[in-house]
Amino acid sequence: MGDVADEMKQKQEEQPIPLLTPYQMGRFLLSHRIVLAPLTMTSSPRNIPGPEAILQYSEKTTKGALLISEATGVSETAQGFPSMPGIWTKEQIEAWKPIVKAVHNKGGVFFCQIWHCGRVSNYNLQPNGQSPVSSTEKTISSTDSPEYSPPRSLKTEEIPHIVNDFKLAAINAIKAGFDGVEIHGAHGFLIDQFLKDHVNDRTDKYGGSLENRCRFALEIVDAISNAIGPDRVGIRLSPFANYFESGDSHPLELGLYMAEALNKYGLAYCHMVEPRMKTFSEKVECDYSLLPIRKAFEGTFIAAGGYDREEGNRVVSENRVNLVAYGRLFLANPDLPKRFELNDPSYLIFDFKKLAGRNFHHRLHSISLHASKPPCGPHQTPPPLVPLLEPRSIDPTTKMAKEPKVPEKICNMEEPIAVPTKPIAPALVLPSVAVPPIAPALPPIVPTNDAMMINAEIESREAKKWCG
């Protein structure tokens, strides 16, 4: 019996973990496929990222990892929430530099997510108290979000100026040291307000047909690709989502149209939000799949939304995605790749039920973390956890979990999984991003304490911010 168990354990240790296999994303050689999803922190007074972001990002960095920054405004009119960082002034560029440097020092590849909130804003956040701009004059009507002011529909001749703001922001991001930018075309913000027919009621060349509604997004892609090179540009889209009343009647067609239109640019990646994500936190049953869009897109494909370790491994091994972006799990576990490597079942998940129907950006202080909660959506049975390592035992004196014995080679980085991949253009491998084994030593993991500490930290910071 013992022999069989040992043999199984050895087999598991020898098998590479799909999420922990290297991946060549255009010019960037990534050592694993666990991406930090963009996560707004609302901790940038006067739209200038603060030094605490150095820790926020560097603690989530592993060598050769891809990280995407929180959404970062492209201009004064882009802001939709207080204390969002921006990247349209010199001061902002300078403030980003040490943050980017900290990520680079640990070998991470860092993309800056750039956005414009459009109508998801209010007079108080706009220069001179003016109306937020959008593709429409329709106000977001949700009763729980009274703070959205009636938007002004952009005139046709104003649109090139917004495209230019995106371009300048991308150039600024490169000046700040970022490796590239992710254009935020998802979640009901300005680009999405153009893409979706529930919002876009224009009659000019930016409204009506699918081609016209996608024009604004593609002009931004074009301008930025020309300015900084397409291999430094990614885009995030959520064709199936309906955040801030930005639904579309034919989301699959929209996603396919965009995927095909993007093919001609040779972008670093296309990042799609899973159709099952009805809101940031709500995972629902859904008939749609990203697969047709993934097949239509010819470059690196990232998916996000409700993934756990098991599902992430499965979609990578089935070549349904190249990379998986994790949001809330990363918030709760800055060392997520390590925890996935150890198959530590104690990784944590936010309880977002408390946030249902509320504007989460303004309520982060009410988030609580729950230890040892198996990660799964409301419609799934928790998958059985197959421990790669011996189960943790508790030290009777310290009451702490004993550090597990880490096998010398958990993940064989030299042997990527055998998935069919497209031929890659000759890679300009960044010298600092060699394929590494993941950093060996972990501090002892004590789920409950971890949870309490992270929770306390978030609560005190957010409470200070929102409650004075």
Ligand SMILES: Cc1cc2nc3c(=O)[nH]c(=O)nc-3n(C[C@H](O)[C@H](O)[C@H](O)COP(=O)(O)O)c2cc1C
């Ligand atoms: C606190 C918080 C902040 C977020 N901020 C952003 C953001 O700035 N930009 C963005 O595109 N998505 C943002 N999202 C969405 C996440 O990137 C991700 O898509 C979502 O959390 C679902 O993935 P998950 O199930 O792995 O958490 C945010 C989500 C959370 C929970």
